[in-house]
Amino acid sequence: MEKSERPKASRREDGIDLISNMPDHILLLILSRLKSTEEVIRSSILSRRWRYLWTSIPSLYIRCFRKGMHFKKNKFKEFVYRVLVNKSVDLDRLHLFCSNYYSMSTVGMWIYAAVRRNVKELNLTFSPKDNTKDIELPHCLVACGSLKVLRLSLGYNVLRLLNVTGFPTLKVLSLTCVDFLEDNNLVKDFFQSCPLLEDLRLDDCVLNKLGLLCISCPKLKKLTIGNCYDDEEDMCGGIKICCPKLVFLALKGHIAYKFFFECLDSLKEAEIEPKLMDNTISVFSGISQVESLLIDVNFFTQCINTAFDPSLPNLKTLVLSTTIGAFTMEEFNRILKYYPKLESLKLIVIEKTKDIFDVVDRMTIFAISSKHKDQLWLTFTLAVLCISKYWRGQRSRNLLTLIPINGSVKVHEGDPRSIFTNDVKRVEIFELNGEKPKLVIDLEEKVLLEIVFSWDYGIALN
Numbered sequence: 001m002e003k004s005e006r007p008k009a010s011r012r013e014d015g016i017d018l019i020s021n022m023p024d025h026i027l028l029l030i031l032s033r034l035k036s037t038e039e040v041i042r043s044s045i046l047s048r049r050w051r052y053l054w055t056s057i058p059s060l061y062i063r064c065f066r067k068g069m070h071f072k073k074n075k076f077k078e079f080v081y082r083v084l085v086n087k088s089v090d091l092d093r094l095h096l097f098c099s100n101y102y103s104m105s106t107v108g109m110w111i112y113a114a115v116r117r118n119v120k121e122l123n124l125t126f127s128p129k130d131n132t133k134d135i136e137l138p139h140c141l142v143a144c145g146s147l148k149v150l151r152l153s154l155g156y157n158v159l160r161l162l163n164v165t166g167f168p169t170l171k172v173l174s175l176t177c178v179d180f181l182e183d184n185n186l187v188k189d190f191f192q193s194c195p196l197l198e199d200l201r202l203d204d205c206v207l208n209k210l211g212l213l214c215i216s217c218p219k220l221k222k223l224t225i226g227n228c229y230d231d232e233e234d235m236c237g238g239i240k241i242c243c244p245k246l247v248f249l250a251l252k253g254h255i256a257y258k259f260f261f262e263c264l265d266s267l268k269e270a271e272i273e274p275k276l277m278d279n280t281i282s283v284f285s286g287i288s289q290v291e292s293l294l295i296d297v298n299f300f301t302q303c304i305n306t307a308f309d310p311s312l313p314n315l316k317t318l319v320l321s322t323t324i325g326a327f328t329m330e331e332f333n334r335i336l337k338y339y340p341k342l343e344s345l346k347l348i349v350i351e352k353t354k355d356i357f358d359v360v361d362r363m364t365i366f367a368i369s370s371k372h373k374d375q376l377w378l379t380f381t382l383a384v385l386c387i388s389k390y391w392r393g394q395r396s397r398n399l400l401t402l403i404p405i406n407g408s409v410k411v412h413e414g415d416p417r418s419i420f421t422n423d424v425k426r427v428e429i430f431e432l433n434g435e436k437p438k439l440v441i442d443l444e445e446k447v448l449l450e451i452v453f454s455w456d457y458g459i460a461l462n
Contacts, residue, residue, distance in 0.1 A: 024056075031057055058092040060084070064101050073101050084113035090146075091119040100127040100155070108138045118146040127155030134160040134181075142166035154178050156206060161186045165193040172199040179206040188214040195219070204228055207236035207255065216242040227253035241286075249287065261286030268292065272299065273321070289314055297322040297347075301331065304338065315339050319346040 031054055062080055094114050098107055107126055114122065128135060135157050143166045153176040173194060180187055187210060199222040207213055213236050215223065220243040227234060238258035246264055250271040259282050270287045271294040284303040290312060297320040335345065
């Protein structure tokens with residue numbers, strides 16, 4: 001009996017190799033979507049034309065991590081080096097996840113190979129095999145004339161910044177889990193050694209050894225400093241920010257006892273969610289020119305109470321995070337009083353009780369059963385009040401949208417119409433069951449108001 005030959009995967013029954021006939025840019029696009037460089041290289045067996053095509057891919061994703069005890073570190077080290085020394089094309093992006101398998105000398109050798117290929121973006125996650133030694137950045141990386149993006153995650157190892165000057169073209173710098181030494185001037189000089197830096201991010205870095213963290217970058221536009229650990233021992237003595245072109249500022253978690261802001265005239269957007277101790281006045285006055293602000297409602301109220309001038313004259317968008325009962329109609333009216341030019345007010349209300357997320361304020365009561373985290377947004381946009389689940393809400397200027405869960409809608413004892421401006425013309429209530437809630441009855445008395453009841457599948461009854 002003759003054995004039937006199985007056609008190759010890359011060929012049709014008529015013998016035409018579809019893969020080989022694809023244009024190079026299509027093949028490179030396919031290869032670039034694979035998860036890792038190892039998978040890309042394995043794909044070379046699919047077609048003769050694929051055999052060396054992977055060497056033309058400008059992005060490499062190398063993960064030095066294996067489950068089990070069969071990981072051959074020396075063999076993998078040679079593989080990584082062979083991939084990096086290939087000079088057929090410059091490197092646009094290199095992701096290198098080394099864990100703690102290799103020494104700094106080995107990682108430094110890989111970085112040197114990447115620099116020789118004019119790497120533009122380097123993402124390095126690394127914790128040295130010998131964690132008793134501080135990490136020093138290779139001089140070739142600091143002086144690299146092609147590097148624009150550098151992201152380092154160092155597993156809470158110390159980054160030694162002795163005589164680190166350079167990074168002539170760096171625009172984005174992200175440091176995660178980096179332990180800084182005690183010398184404030186070295187850290188300051190490190191950031192100043194990046195003359196083109198536009199985006200700086202410090203996440204979960206050890207700052208408590210610093211008396212003062214000074215960030216003075218003439219071209220910095222975006223700054224994020226965050227710490228997810230709720231421990232005052234991890235806080236820096238103080239943070240000083242002097243960035244005349246800064247547009248976005250985010251401060252989150254326990255990060256510093258004191259804040260000093262200078263030359264922030266360009267600031268447009270801020271996210272303030274830290275435990276700021278007694279620094280409310282300095283923070284509030286330092287961001288007074290923002291147009292968009294995300295902040296905890298308790299801290300925001302404290303700022304208004306303690307600031308000599310609580311006005312934010314340019315504020316257009318305000319996002320307040322809160323818990324049940326922390327936001328009242330009095331606070332709502334107070335905000336509108338202080339900020340009459342406000343165009344959008346969003347209230348994020350999250351409270352968990354066992355498996356039930358209750359979202360309550362003086363205007364509405366929702367009972368939501370869910371295995372996943374639920375958020376409700378209350379949006380007031382001049383003529384708009386919107387309460388919706390999963391950010392699902394209408395944004396048009398003359399629309400009030402209420403999405404009650406299980407038909408449960410309750411209103412505070414005062415006049416519910418006081419929450420509207422005179423421009424509100426239309427109300428939509430989704431998934432309403434049972435009798436009309438008090439809100440609907442009161443709204444029927446409002447002049448020039450259209451009420452729309454909507455159910456599933458977009459069916460509406462006017």
